[in-house]
Amino acid sequence: MLEAQERQRFEQCVLPYLDAAFNLARWLLRDRSNAEDATQEAMLRAYRFFPSFRAGDPRAWLLQIVRNYCYTWLRQNRPHEDTSELNEDSLPSDTPSPETLAIASHDRQRIAQALEALPVHFREILVLRELEGCSYKEIAAITSHPIGTVMSALARARKQLRESLSTPLHTKESSRAL
Amino acid sequence: MPCDLAAAHLHAYLDGELDAAGAAGFERHLQSCAECASALNSEQTLRTTLASAQLYEPAPTLLRNRIHAQLPARPSTRTPFFRILQWAALAPAILLAIFLGRAYFESRANTDVLAVAAVDAHLRSLQPGHLTDVQSSDQHTVKPWFDGKIDFAPTVTDFANDGFPLLGGRLDVLSGNTVAALVYGRRKHIINVFIIPSSPRISPANSAGVRDGYHWLSWQHNGFTCIAVSDANRTDLAQLRTLFQAP
Numbered sequence: 001m002l003e004a005q006e007r008q009r010f011e012q013c014v015l016p017y018l019d020a021a022f023n024l025a026r027w028l029l030r031d032r033s034n035a036e037d038a039t040q041e042a043m044l045r046a047y048r049f050f051p052s053f054r055a056g057d058p059r060a061w062l063l064q065i066v067r068n069y070c071y072t073w074l075r076q077n078r079p080h081e082d083t084s085e086l087n088e089d090s091l092p093s094d095t096p097s098p099e100t101l102a103i104a105s106h107d108r109q110r111i112a113q114a115l116e117a118l119p120v121h122f123r124e125i126l127v128l129r130e131l132e133g134c135s136y137k138e139i140a141a142i143t144s145h146p147i148g149t150v151m152s153a154l155a156r157a158r159k160q161l162r163e164s165l166s167t168p169l170h171t172k173e174s175s176r177a178l
Numbered sequence: 179m180p181c182d183l184a185a186a187h188l189h190a191y192l193d194g195e196l197d198a199a200g201a202a203g204f205e206r207h208l209q210s211c212a213e214c215a216s217a218l219n220s221e222q223t224l225r226t227t228l229a230s231a232q233l234y235e236p237a238p239t240l241l242r243n244r245i246h247a248q249l250p251a252r253p254s255t256r257t258p259f260f261r262i263l264q265w266a267a268l269a270p271a272i273l274l275a276i277f278l279g280r281a282y283f284e285s286r287a288n289t290d291v292l293a294v295a296a297v298d299a300h301l302r303s304l305q306p307g308h309l310t311d312v313q314s315s316d317q318h319t320v321k322p323w324f325d326g327k328i329d330f331a332p333t334v335t336d337f338a339n340d341g342f343p344l345l346g347g348r349l350d351v352l353s354g355n356t357v358a359a360l361v362y363g364r365r366k367h368i369i370n371v372f373i374i375p376s377s378p379r380i381s382p383a384n385s386a387g388v389r390d391g392y393h394w395l396s397w398q399h400n401g402f403t404c405i406a407v408s409d410a411n412r413t414d415l416a417q418l419r420t421l422f423q424a425p
Contacts, residue, residue, distance in 0.1 A: 004268070004275040007249060011279060016385060018245065022237035036241045043245050111231040129193065130225065131234045133393050133412035136195050155189045162224050 010050050017059045018043065020132055021066045027127045028070040030116045038073055042066040060134075060141045067124070067142060074120065086121045086149055114164045122157035129154060181213045188214060192221050194365070194411045198341055201365065229391030229409070290385070292374075293396065293405060295352040297389045300370045300407035303348070303359065309368065310346030310361055320347045324358055332358040332373040332402065337421045342369070352405075362418065367410035369418060376403045386412065399423050 021042060025035035042065045053061055074081050115123060121143075128134040128142060139154075140147045190196050191204045208215050303309050312323040321334040327349055336344035345361040345368070355374055362369040376398060386395045395415040396405040399422055406415045 004271040008275055008278055010249070015245075018242060019234075019236040019387070022241065023235050026235050027233075032235070032238075036238065039237060039241060040245055040248065044248060047249055108231040108233070111227060112233060115228075115233065126228075127233075130228050131388065133388055135411070135413045136190075136193065151189060154193075158189070158221060158224055161228075162220065165224075165227065 006051065007047075010047055013058045014046055014050065014062050015043075017062050020059055021062055023131060024063055024066050024124070024127060025070055027115065027123055027131075028067070028120060029073065034073070034077075038069050039066065042069040045069065057138065057141070060138050063128070063132075063142045064144075071120075081120055083120060086143075086145055086153055111165065114161055117164060118157060118160055121153060122160060125150065125153050126157050126161065181211050188217055188221065192218065192225070194414055232390055234388055234391075290387075292353055292403075293385065293387060293394045294389060296370070296372050296394055296405040296407050297392050299350050299352055299359070299372065300392060301390075303350070303361070303370055304368065309348070311348035313346040315344050315346075317344060320344065320360070323347060324349075328356055328358055330358075330375045330402075332360070333400065333422075334360060335421075337362065337418070340417075340421055341365075342418055342421065364408065364410045364414050364418075367408050367414070369406055369408040369410055369415070371418070371422070372405045372407070374403045374405075376401055386415075395419060397423065 018039070022035060022039045025038040025042070026032055029035050029038060042062070046062050046065050049065070071083050074083050115126065118126070124143065125139060128139045134142065136147050136150050136154075139145075139150045143150070145153070187196060187200065187204045187207075191201060194201075196204060204214075208218065312320055314320055315336055315338065317334045317336045321331070324332060324334075324347065334344070334347065338344065342362045342364055345363050347361065348359050350357050350359040350372065352372055352374065358373045360371045360373065362371065384397050386393070388394075392407055392409055393412045393415055394405055394407045395412065396403060397419050398404070404419075404422060406418055408415060
């Protein structure tokens, strides 16, 4: 009886966030097929840990498990990827670039590639903020970073993404000269 | 030199993380600081670009099915005979779980269909001239406007004091149901709140999601199913839900 109740509670509380789990895994691992395996493993793991989850935000809780699984996977399978935890001191100070750079192309593939080319922590924070719509507090809970670090990393991530999507200024200048 | 205030507040403002006073202060600052205005502009362009790329990738159906099939029953240490007895004893519970599970997923599917329709209706409403049938920030103008046009009376409240000014209302159709749509502003964003009387067909499931870069959030209140849709962030929608549900 307990088993059925527990499973039903899991299905109501956690399983609705399957899309969120898969989307995060897909962008962290940059690969759909590995993301499917990771999501499945993380979901089963969440089911095992579920009795110890009593209160709080089930989405953040699930995404935390997905994230941990993905980082472990990356360390084992893609040792070149820098997965060392973010540290506020290692982030360059956030100076918003005053120049408004035109974003060159809007096609999905190019934007997806630019996002995938970001360091994993930046990618993660942008996916959680822009695709998943998480608040700073939720991102802090999922990634176990202080809110200050989330904010500076997000600013830095956006800057880097914008730079990689932008036409370099000199190209703009030369086309204007024509 | 970039402005100091930009470094401190720009992203928090963009993400709706400043409180009302902080946001108003930053908006005043924007009027006089070209630097911040231009920086905000490029952040907004980036956000639009990201949203337009529709990067969100939902879980494939096969994965969903696989996970359902694999959610384990805890391994038993009993003998096979005991296990059979145990399963026999559990049969009613299993049937109940299957029944509830089905009802739950059917209701979820309903909500999802409705949510998709709501996002589409939101997009339609943003076309020039489609946003409101009755344009007023006065709840006492908007509410009576619905009289006789629909067979239910939605509660209409202006939440301007909480940062969600009522802009008006209109009739809309979601999956074949005529619904009341209330339009709210949130900073520079538009929020549509669709109100439908709850029925077995529109089952009471609360859900949230993102589609084409638009957030939606649904909830139940006083026998109505409400679905809010916007490009404002999820926190804003949750805040509006709280206002709706306040006694």
